[in-house]
Structures are given as structure tokens and as C-alpha cells.
Amino acid sequence: MTRPTIDDIARRAGVSKSAVSFALNDRPGVSPATRERILRAAAEMNWRPHKAARALGGARADAVGLVVARPAQTIGAEPFFGLLLAGLQAGLSARSVALHLMIVEDTAAEIEVYRRWTSERHVDGFVVVDLHYRDRRVPVLEELGVPAVVLGGPSGHGTLPGVWADDREAMLSLVDYLAALGHRRIAHVAGDEAFHHTRRRMRALKDGARRLHLADAFSVPTDFSDAQGASATRALLAGPRRPTAVIFDSDVMAVAGLAVAAEMGVAVPAGLSVVSFEDSLLTRIVHPAVTALGRDTFGLGGQVAATLLAAIDEPGSVRDVRTATPRLTVRESTRAPYTARKA
Amino acid sequence: MTRPTIDDIARRAGVSKSAVSFALNDRPGVSPATRERILRAAAEMNWRPHKAARALGGARADAVGLVVARPAQTIGAEPFFGLLLAGLQAGLSARSVALHLMIVEDTAAEIEVYRRWTSERHVDGFVVVDLHYRDRRVPVLEELGVPAVVLGGPSGHGTLPGVWADDREAMLSLVDYLAALGHRRIAHVAGDEAFHHTRRRMRALKDGARRLHLADAFSVPTDFSDAQGASATRALLAGPRRPTAVIFDSDVMAVAGLAVAAEMGVAVPAGLSVVSFEDSLLTRIVHPAVTALGRDTFGLGGQVAATLLAAIDEPGSVRDVRTATPRLTVRESTRAPYTARKA
DNA sequence: AGAGATTACTAAACCGCTCTAGTAAATGGG
DNA sequence: CCCATTTACTAGAGCGGTTTAGTAATCTCT
Numbered sequence: 001m002t003r004p005t006i007d008d009i010a011r012r013a014g015v016s017k018s019a020v021s022f023a024l025n026d027r028p029g030v031s032p033a034t035r036e037r038i039l040r041a042a043a044e045m046n047w048r049p050h051k052a053a054r055a056l057g058g059a060r061a062d063a064v065g066l067v068v069a070r071p072a073q074t075i076g077a078e079p080f081f082g083l084l085l086a087g088l089q090a091g092l093s094a095r096s097v098a099l100h101l102m103i104v105e106d107t108a109a110e111i112e113v114y115r116r117w118t119s120e121r122h123v124d125g126f127v128v129v130d131l132h133y134r135d136r137r138v139p140v141l142e143e144l145g146v147p148a149v150v151l152g153g154p155s156g157h158g159t160l161p162g163v164w165a166d167d168r169e170a171m172l173s174l175v176d177y178l179a180a181l182g183h184r185r186i187a188h189v190a191g192d193e194a195f196h197h198t199r200r201r202m203r204a205l206k207d208g209a210r211r212l213h214l215a216d217a218f219s220v221p222t223d224f225s226d227a228q229g230a231s232a233t234r235a236l237l238a239g240p241r242r243p244t245a246v247i248f249d250s251d252v253m254a255v256a257g258l259a260v261a262a263e264m265g266v267a268v269p270a271g272l273s274v275v276s277f278e279d280s281l282l283t284r285i286v287h288p289a290v291t292a293l294g295r296d297t298f299g300l301g302g303q304v305a306a307t308l309l310a311a312i313d314e315p316g317s318v319r320d321v322r323t324a325t326p327r328l329t330v331r332e333s334t335r336a337p338y339t340a341r342k343a
Numbered sequence: 344m345t346r347p348t349i350d351d352i353a354r355r356a357g358v359s360k361s362a363v364s365f366a367l368n369d370r371p372g373v374s375p376a377t378r379e380r381i382l383r384a385a386a387e388m389n390w391r392p393h394k395a396a397r398a399l400g401g402a403r404a405d406a407v408g409l410v411v412a413r414p415a416q417t418i419g420a421e422p423f424f425g426l427l428l429a430g431l432q433a434g435l436s437a438r439s440v441a442l443h444l445m446i447v448e449d450t451a452a453e454i455e456v457y458r459r460w461t462s463e464r465h466v467d468g469f470v471v472v473d474l475h476y477r478d479r480r481v482p483v484l485e486e487l488g489v490p491a492v493v494l495g496g497p498s499g500h501g502t503l504p505g506v507w508a509d510d511r512e513a514m515l516s517l518v519d520y521l522a523a524l525g526h527r528r529i530a531h532v533a534g535d536e537a538f539h540h541t542r543r544r545m546r547a548l549k550d551g552a553r554r555l556h557l558a559d560a561f562s563v564p565t566d567f568s569d570a571q572g573a574s575a576t577r578a579l580l581a582g583p584r585r586p587t588a589v590i591f592d593s594d595v596m597a598v599a600g601l602a603v604a605a606e607m608g609v610a611v612p613a614g615l616s617v618v619s620f621e622d623s624l625l626t627r628i629v630h631p632a633v634t635a636l637g638r639d640t641f642g643l644g645g646q647v648a649a650t651l652l653a654a655i656d657e658p659g660s661v662r663d664v665r666t667a668t669p670r671l672t673v674r675e676s677t678r679a680p681y682t683a684r685k686a
Numbered sequence: 687a688g689a690g691a692t693t694a695c696t697a698a699a700c701c702g703c704t705c706t707a708g709t710a711a712a713t714g715g716g
Numbered sequence: 717c718c719c720a721t722t723t724a725c726t727a728g729a730g731c732g733g734t735t736t737a738g739t740a741a742t743c744t745c746t
Binding site for chain 1: 346389391392393395397398399404418419420423425426429430433436441443465601605623624625630632640
């Protein structure tokens, strides 16, 4: 009752195990009749290749790694992560490549896993998320010489291929939109400054505001948590120069901010416009629904998968991929500010 | 510049490769001095075992599989899944077992992956989620004889060990709570009837209502989506006998329901009490914050991991694990109904 | 018809590690 | 001091495939 090996098939079909190997791998060197006989024998015995045996011979692991250093809470909370995962999967499983997922404490542990999985030949490549400013993981992966794709860019990921959306362009268009509505005091509840994209968005906000001669436009960094998003909003709404519009870097923080506005009796959108830099179920599900910059996260995962598979097939051949700039979906949370409407 | 093998270490340490294998695996048969020398050589050459080579000899794959048949949207949307994943990881990585994740179209594909990964020796066991009524996966896994743990119970998972919380008890306590507040007309926006736990909850609601002689208590099945949660709520609020309290089977649907209430001008909790059967960031983040049954999903993942590892170590030794019954966290969305307060 | 090419197949090495069987030297007991 | 046991090690088979080198039979061409 033990699992069949190619030797068993060879015996049943009356040929050598090399012939079986050829037949099963569509290689020349077996006559159609014999091939047919071998395939039937294999099917009858319900044979499946032993992954390890193939891998030992130097074949692919047919798996890629995704190592994430984040607190568990964040992973559950952000729709982004789940959608990315699903998109990655879709892209990979078409080529029957599996995904090895590992959640670790910190970047040091993450790097250790990269080293281990690489030398154990456990995976064929890696997907790197949450690109940091001066990211330590990039040089390590370059040194290991393992195929890897970074979700983020357009810079900061060294020689590794990056897949990125133009956050700068998106932020500028957002500022344009709010300014066109009449907003002059715009606040930005940003994410973690350690992240590359957070910095880029903050810079873009400044630039956009200067271009349009806006009175106030400033960013408040947070750790991306709902708690900090809420307290940042509280501080903004209680402050002396209350903004008329707030841009939140994530859907979670936008919804937290919305709750704070409700709690403080500030009507949205009448008294405050709210925009999320990330679109998801969250922004659609709440009332009022939140105007948000949306990108196709599922599709993004698919593009990352495709890029990584290409990098595995032909190392060095792959260049950066710029995905579509996030587009604004206007919902109920934005409107011209009270002052502008009065004028 | 190729990766070192035990042969290389053997040469450098001046011993045979068997000696190296013994030393590296803490087996007797090498003197302390030699062992020390071998370990140093291995460390100097930065040697790591080749997983496939070990696996070929019959060793563990040191990985478990999680195959999920759900639409991508759901995976992104529900905090539950991410938290479970993180908890699983935490439990597994302590024993350096990796998680193979696969997202598939349907149950048929899921079963096919079980078969493939089992015969390829790709994983040592499986975690099974979303237990269905008369689940087809259970007999297949039993037949394959592969260790597996089912998230769900206390019945319907055959001889496989199950990890479950007492949904029935939880629903009964929920009904008790609402009845104590004075609610007599309670609606239940349920999940998919194909799921085992949905049926159990529906039955528990009926039983609880009968016990307390409640006028109306009925369940409306949905597909767990925010869209169906919203439309079910709309129907309930527009219907002739509007309930004074609604129990939602998931956090996503509860929040969608909340938005519908706001949109229809029904104040929560003044005109309607809302309870979620699932607690998460979502229920806390919205305004009003939603009263919810909470369980430690992260911890649950850890328990599933522990149970599966035990099942792998000693097949047949593991019995069901009943986890803590979800406990109610009262927030702002529940209150005595208007009629009761008048009296 | 005979040399060379092609076809259909087999034998065996190889991937990196584990583990059993075997051997030589050191140790111990009476 | 000699035989039995233990210790410290080595040789080599085996895990399940892939792949190279080799062989016998058939085909092709002049």
C-alpha cells in the first residue's frame, strides 16, 4: 500500500525506469506505443512525482517565498494584504507554483529566513513587500543572488526588479481635486516614515500644495494603526487651524478618522472632507462611504507573480514594472468646504 | 562559489561524511573533539542542510498546507482570515514548520491539491477551514491518511480532530442578553447555510427564542458578503415587522448593516440594536462601535497549529479541542428597545 | 550491400543526506 | 595478558527521480 515509484511503473510496463522518466516528461526516445503503455501504467497506479527527489536533481522548488515582518493585527486588519495574497496566488497557481508564507517578528528575522530558504533551495524566489527607506533586505537579496521582486519603487530597491504605482502622481491629483473643490487647508494622516512610499507621498503633498499656493498642507506620520489614525484625527480636529479636508494614507485610518469625526460632532462631508489613499471594502461599507484612491490590488498581486516568474526563468532579464496610477473614486465623504460654498 | 555539502565539510574536517552527519544531528558515535571540529567547519562554510535531500530519505517536509476555496474578495475583506493565518504561523514557526498556502476556485480543486501535496510529500499535514455541512473534504483526507485538523465542530468532521468554539452556547447567551434588554423581535443575518457553523447558529437562535418565549426570531441566510448583508438589512428595516435587534454573523455584514441603518435614517442604538457574531478591528473602528462576540482568533490559530503538530507527531493520539466560548463585548450599538424603555 | 545515421531502449551515475553494517583501535574484566 | 565489549570512525547502500553514455536494432542512402 506504499506509494508507487517509477521503478514500479517500469516493472509493470516492462521497461527500464529511464524509459518511464522519458515518457512521463515528454522527452524523445520512446515509441508512441511504449509511451502510451507507460502512461497508462502510471495512471493506473496513481503515480505522482516525489517533489523532493526531483528537487534533489537540481530542479525548481516550484515555490516562492513571501516573508512578512508585521504585527499580527495589521495582517488581519488590512484588506490590502489579503487581496495581494490572493492575486499573487492566482498568478502563481496558473503555473502551479506554491507560495511559502512566513510571518516573522522583525526585519532581522526576515533576512534570516531569506538566507535559510535560499540555501535550503526551499523556494525559487521571493516577493518583498513593505519597502523601507534604505532597506536592509535589498543588499542581502542581491548578495544571495536569488530572484526577488520588490513591491515598491520607483527607487530604493537597488538592482532588484520593482513593481510600483506612481504614488506621487496620485497624491498630486488628489491635491488638485481637493483644491478644485475649494479646500485650502489639507491635512495628511500619513503612515510610517520608515516606509518608502510614505515619504514619497509626504513630499508630493508638499509639492502639490506649493504649486497651488495652498495655505496649509502638512503630514502627520503614524504607525498605520487605527489607534494612531484616530488620535491624529482628534488632534487635527481639536487644533486651532482645523483642516477642511484630511487625506488618510490607509483605509483603516480613514475609517477610524471618520469615527472620530462622528464622535466629535463634525459632520462629514459638510464640516470635513475625508479621502483615503487606499480603497477597499472598508471605505465602501461605512456611512458615509469614503472617497478613495483605488488600485487593483488583486491585479497587482498577479503582476508581481508574473514578474517574479519571469525573473526566475531568466535572471537579469526583468526590468521594473510601473502599474496603473491609482484612480480616484468619489463617494460621499468629499464636498466643497463650508467657507467656499458660502463665497 | 557553489553551496557546500556535507562532503565538503567532511573533507575540511578530515573525516567521513557519515561522521559529519552524526555530528550535525547530535547522534552518538563521534568524540566531543571531532564533533566540535566538524561543527566549526560547517559554521565556517556556512553550511545548511538541503531540504530535498533530507525529505528524500523519508524525513518530514516540515511544512503544513492550508488550502482555501474562497473568492479573493473575501480573503481580503475578513480580518478573521488574516488573524488566523498569523496565529497559525506563530504556532508553526516556533517549531520551524512552514506554511504552504494555496487559494483555489472550488472544493473540487481543493481536494485535488490535498491529493497532490500528500502524494508528493509536499507537506506533513493540513489545516482545513470553512467546514461545510456534509463536507466532501473530510472523507478524502481520512482516506489519504494524512494528518489534518479541522477548524470547526463539534461534529461533522469525522475522525479528524477538530478545533472549535461553542457557537451554540454563544448564540444562546446573545439571545439572553438581548432579551434581557427587552428585545422581543430579533433578526439574524446569517452566513451561508452550506457552512456547518451557520446551521448551528440558526438552530441555536430558534432554541433560545423558544426558551424565552420571544415573539419573533428568525434567520436570513446570506453568502457572507457585504452586499447581501446590506440588502438583507434593508429588507428587514423596510419590512412590516421591523426587528428591534439584529445579529450579524460576521463583522463585515454588521458594518454593512450599520451603514444601511444610517442611510435609512434608523438611529443605532436608539432605533435598532446591532450585534456582530465576530469581533475585529472593523467593529471597533466604526461609529457607533458595535457590540460583538469576540474570540481570540490569533490564539485560535495557535491552537490549531499545536493540534496539527501533535497529530503529525503521533497520528491518532489527538482528540478534539474545544476553545473558549466567544464572549460578548458590549459597545455602543446595543440598548433597550424604544418600546421597552417607554414601559 | 555496407557504412553511417537514427531510433528505442537500458545501465548506471548523480543529486545531498541518513543510516546500517562493518572495522580498527581503545578499554575493561577476570 | 587475552578475549569481550565499547568507542570512534568509515564504506556504501538507499531514498526517487533525471540524465548521460552506451548498445542493439532498424532505417537511409549511394
